[in-house]
Amino acid sequence: MEEQLTYTAFVGDTLIASGPLETMLPAVKAGFERNESALFLIFEDHSGRQVDFDLRGPLREVLARALPARSRTGPGRPKLGVVSREVSLLPRHWTWLEQQPNGASAALRRLVDQARKWEPDKQRARAATEAAGRFMSAMAGNLPGYEEATRALYAAHRPRFEDLIRDWPPDIRAHLHRLVRDAFAS
Numbered sequence: 001m002e003e004q005l006t007y008t009a010f011v012g013d014t015l016i017a018s019g020p021l022e023t024m025l026p027a028v029k030a031g032f033e034r035n036e037s038a039l040f041l042i043f044e045d046h047s048g049r050q051v052d053f054d055l056r057g058p059l060r061e062v063l064a065r066a067l068p069a070r071s072r073t074g075p076g077r078p079k080l081g082v083v084s085r086e087v088s089l090l091p092r093h094w095t096w097l098e099q100q101p102n103g104a105s106a107a108l109r110r111l112v113d114q115a116r117k118w119e120p121d122k123q124r125a126r127a128a129t130e131a132a133g134r135f136m137s138a139m140a141g142n143l144p145g146y147e148e149a150t151r152a153l154y155a156a157h158r159p160r161f162e163d164l165i166r167d168w169p170p171d172i173r174a175h176l177h178r179l180v181r182d183a184f185a186s
């Protein structure tokens with residue numbers, strides 16, 4: 001079972017809300033109602049990617065637009081969360097996939113599941129490092145020591161990283177500590 005995605009919202013260097021969409025968005029919507037001109041930056045915590053939500057209208061409409069639809073119609077297996085995307089492979093890869101039991105899609109799913117089980121700690125550390133790097137780029141790119149802190153992050157040099165972010169705004173620093181927890185675990 002996949003973990004529930006969490007999000008963190010900032011206005012400037014102040015953390016507004018953090019958690020699943022159902023709990024984060026109402027706080028952001030309330031802030032938007034108080035000041036529509038405020039620039040809200042919302043990050044998906046696992047990837048560190050910035051995401052946008054349409055905050056216009058009543059909260060129920062905001063949530064309805066943001067939350068994935070519970071029932072979908074159309075081809076595929078929506079109850080399983082199957083998403084169709086394009087994959088580009090060389091002819092020899094397609095030949096091999098077509099020879100696999102249950103078809104190419106099933107073979108690719110098995111390969112991905114197998115790869116996810118191989119060195120999960122390293123994969124978690126890499127994902128955490130990349131998420132922290134994306135967040136830092138958006139929120140701390142103009143802060144003193146940003147370049148050196150980024151180098152320390154990617155070199156997994158925690159003491160140097162901690163020293164370089166020590167004087168950064170408290171909410172940014174606290175969120176970075178949360179993001180890098182797995183990056184420095186090994």
